[in-house]
Amino acid sequence: MRDVAVLGVGMTKFGELWDRSFREIGIEAGLQALVDAKLSSGDLGALYLGNMASGSLIDQEHIGPLILDYAGLGDRHLPAVRVEGGGASGSLALHQGYLAVASGLYDFVVVGGAEKLTDVPDATGNQITSSAADHEWEVVFGGTLPALWALIARRHMHQYGTTREQLARVAVHAHAMGAKNPNAHYRNPVSLEQVLAAGPVAEPLGVFDCAPLSDGAAAVVLGPMERAHRYTDQPIRIAASQVACDAMAVQHRRDVTTLDSTVVAARRAFEQARRAPADVNVAEINDAYTISALVALEDLGFCEKGRAGPEFESGRFGPNGELPVNSSGGLKAQGRPFGAVGVAQVVELVRQLRGEAKDRQVKHASLALAHDVGGTGATSVVTLLERGS
Amino acid sequence: MSIARFWRETPRRYNLGGSKCTNCGTAYFPPRSVCPTCARHRESIGKMVPFQLSGEGEVYSFTTVHEPAEGFEMQVPYVLALVRTVEGPMLTGQIVDLAPEEVRIGLKVRATFRKLREEGKAGVIHYGYKFAPVEETAVRPPGGSRTAVGTPATPEGDRAPA
Numbered sequence: 001m002r003d004v005a006v007l008g009v010g011m012t013k014f015g016e017l018w019d020r021s022f023r024e025i026g027i028e029a030g031l032q033a034l035v036d037a038k039l040s041s042g043d044l045g046a047l048y049l050g051n052m053a054s055g056s057l058i059d060q061e062h063i064g065p066l067i068l069d070y071a072g073l074g075d076r077h078l079p080a081v082r083v084e085g086g087g088a089s090g091s092l093a094l095h096q097g098y099l100a101v102a103s104g105l106y107d108f109v110v111v112g113g114a115e116k117l118t119d120v121p122d123a124t125g126n127q128i129t130s131s132a133a134d135h136e137w138e139v140v141f142g143g144t145l146p147a148l149w150a151l152i153a154r155r156h157m158h159q160y161g162t163t164r165e166q167l168a169r170v171a172v173h174a175h176a177m178g179a180k181n182p183n184a185h186y187r188n189p190v191s192l193e194q195v196l197a198a199g200p201v202a203e204p205l206g207v208f209d210c211a212p213l214s215d216g217a218a219a220v221v222l223g224p225m226e227r228a229h230r231y232t233d234q235p236i237r238i239a240a241s242q243v244a245c246d247a248m249a250v251q252h253r254r255d256v257t258t259l260d261s262t263v264v265a266a267r268r269a270f271e272q273a274r275r276a277p278a279d280v281n282v283a284e285i286n287d288a289y290t291i292s293a294l295v296a297l298e299d300l301g302f303c304e305k306g307r308a309g310p311e312f313e314s315g316r317f318g319p320n321g322e323l324p325v326n327s328s329g330g331l332k333a334q335g336r337p338f339g340a341v342g343v344a345q346v347v348e349l350v351r352q353l354r355g356e357a358k359d360r361q362v363k364h365a366s367l368a369l370a371h372d373v374g375g376t377g378a379t380s381v382v383t384l385l386e387r388g389s
Numbered sequence: 390m391s392i393a394r395f396w397r398e399t400p401r402r403y404n405l406g407g408s409k410c411t412n413c414g415t416a417y418f419p420p421r422s423v424c425p426t427c428a429r430h431r432e433s434i435g436k437m438v439p440f441q442l443s444g445e446g447e448v449y450s451f452t453t454v455h456e457p458a459e460g461f462e463m464q465v466p467y468v469l470a471l472v473r474t475v476e477g478p479m480l481t482g483q484i485v486d487l488a489p490e491e492v493r494i495g496l497k498v499r500a501t502f503r504k505l506r507e508e509g510k511a512g513v514i515h516y517g518y519k520f521a522p523v524e525e526t527a528v529r530p531p532g533g534s535r536t537a538v539g540t541p542a543t544p545e546g547d548r549a550p551a
Contacts, residue, residue, distance in 0.1 A: 127459045136398065137419055140390075140505065140515065141482050142454060142461050142469050150452035151471050151481075158450070158494050202469075203453040247425075251471055251479040256450060 001102045003225035005235040005388060008037025009347040014216035014335030015185040022058050022116040026067045029217035029340075030112050037221035038231050041073055045106025047080040050093030050113035051339035056128045058116050067112065084339075086132030086374030087288060089113065090218070091243075091342030091381030098241040101222050113343035114217035125213040129338060132375035134249035146210050146289060148250050148376045150202035153291035156257045157204065160306030162294065164204055166313050168195040170290035171208045171332055173318060178333025180359040185214045185335030209290040214335030218344035228388065234354045239367070240269035240384040248378045257306075259377035262299035266371075269382040270301070275367060277301035280323060280384075282352045282365040284345035286373040287330040296371055297325070300382070319360070327352060327360040342372035342381060353387045390508070395515055402517035405500060407478060409440035416440050418478035444500030444518070446474035453489045460506030460515070468492050472520050486521040497523040 010032025012025045026049070034041060047068055055061040064080030083093040090113030097111035117125050130144045138148060156162050172192055178184035190208060198207040228235030244265035247253050254260055270276055277300060285300065287293035294308035302323060303311045311317070317325045328334040328348040331341055349368035351357045370383040400406040401419045408420030412432045415424060420440075424433030451470035454461075461467060468484040470492070484492050485503065498520035505515040 123459075126456065130458065138481050139458055140395075140402075141517065142458050142464070142467060142505070143481055144454065144456065144458045146456065147452050147454045147458070147469050148481075150454075151450040151469070154452060154494070155450035155471075200453070200455045200466075202455065205452075249481065251481045256471065 002104060004098050004101045004222055004238045005225040005228040006220050006238065006346065006350050006385065007039065007108075007223045007228060007231045007235060008033040008035070008221035009219070009350045010036055011183060011218035011340075011344050011347045012216050013183045014214045014337055014340075014344070016118045017215040018118065020215070022054065022060065022063070022114060023066060023070045025116070025215060025217040026112060026114040027071050029114065029219040030067065030071055030110055033110060033219040033221045037223075039108060039221055039223075041071070041076070043108045044073070044076075044078060044110060046078055046097075046100060046109045048093040048097045048100070048109060048111045049080065049082045050090035050111070050343060051082055051115060052084055052086055052089045052132065053128050053338065054116070056131075057125070058119050067114070085379045087336075087338045088342055088372045088374035088379045088381050089339040090344070091370065091372035091383065092379070094220070094342060094346060094383065095241050095243050095381060097222050098238055101224060107227070108221060108223045110219055110221055111343060112217060112219040113340035115337035115339040116215050117213040117337060118215050122213060129213070137251070138249050144202065145376065146205050147202040149289040149291055150205045151250055152256055152295065152376070153204055153289070156291060156295065156306075159257060160309070162306070162309035164196065165192065166309030167204065167209060167290040167294065168192055169312055170287055170293045171195045173312075174287060174326060174330045174332035177319065177327055177360060178329025181329050181334055184329040184333050185212055186329070186333045205289055205291070211288045211331035211336035214337045216335055216337035216340045216344070218340045218347050220343060220346055220350070225388065235388040236350045236353050237386045237388045238383065239273035239275065239386040240382070242268040242272060243379065243381050244268065245379050246377060248375070250376050253377070257295065259295055259299050259373065259380060261377050261380035262296060262371065262373065262382070265380040265382040266300045269384050273384045273386070275384065279367050280369045281367055282327065282349060282362040283323060283325045283369040283371065284328060284330070284348055285325050285371040287326060287332050288336060288373065290332075292373065293325070293330070296373070300369065300371055319362070324362045327357060327362055342370065345370040345372060346383060346385065349385050353385060390513070392513055395513065403502065405442040405444055405518060407440045407442050408437045411436045411438055416442070416476045416478055418442055418474070418480060440476075442474050442476050442478065442500075444474070446472040446480070446498055446520070448484065448492060448494055448496040448498060449473045449479060450494060451484060451492050460508060470520065472498055480518070483519040484521070485519045499523050
């Protein structure tokens, strides 16, 4: 296995992109990444595309060749593979691209993630995305993604004393960061009072505790580290890429308040990179729901189990804290186009490691962590990125 | 959802039929063909037997849902809970016959046979388990009937496809 570098990144604006089609946003992100990598499309070996539900959302399956075709690469006959893992589809695609380059099978690949969620009404979008949970034994009984995460939240509050205000802080933080990100779905700061006063979705979670349904696409170009300097002065090395899965339904987990998939993916990633949680300077973590972020901070090893609420409140994970998280605005404010999320996390972290994050630049960023979750935690993907030397 | 897809789960959704590993004794719901506890040693293969849950349990966590799952629009707000059964398996289901603000973690509940959802005005009606409090705090809804899960029932709208 050889070292793999991120050579280029690109992403569209996230949000309600009424005037843009699935294929348009997919191609825009991919071409941006190719231009950023100073790579000609003739050098590419394959395309991996993360997408959760194009069949239900836009009546279009078989989107690998669709994007390849409209990127002008149809006659190159490259393999174009769609990868699905609920909300973690983008990171899973990244993992496939990483494996392909690391193995030596291909030299250069594009990894994209794209989702078009606003071509269906909100209720339909929520119903389709809830299929990342266990349909037969959760959804049929009245479960939705926010309701299932609310079950995790209520138990976390019961066991550890996590408060409603601590949950709300996660949303306040996300919107404050989104305000600095021109690509973010939401660029309006919100106050703690606004989050607490918002209408309920699934108690204790309200409207502001839940990430939106967004359109958007993101892409990265991967290549072998040993050849990276021909393309960029600032190659970013993938120090680890790890996937872990767990029981599909919350009811079957070892511990309702812990995502074992995250615990294991993080442990494997830190082992692979020979690093520890304390070495990470900047992170993009899953905050699909405010509780998701608190549980993630614990399960990734950034704080003790049950302590994320007070530690988040203390500012430790804020822009001037010890470990700034979700400088992009996270899923909550940057947006949540399911299959694009994991790739967009890597785009943000590459920009941080290159020092290109402008108003939201984190100081002294050298090791970055991306954490992506499918459903309620049946899949977690942890990626470690390191500034190359 | 096709009729067959829901109908084939009837023994589980109507009668709480689970499974038990005769190798380690762990009970599961819904039934599994391989025991997650013993699976890595392949010791459970061929050793899973049917196991009937009693329907007794307690609330492990809960949420009051205001933005419903499809087919539950007429029920909002409804309480969805994780219920830890006395036999061990955890189930996801609604809490009924109790005001949402009275639901709490640790509440003793018992499975009850109810209508889950309807597929529109002309579609199939889905039935299955929900959970009602065991304590005297239970309030019978107007016109609501109670049927213990486990009782053979042939509710309207649940006919096997010809």
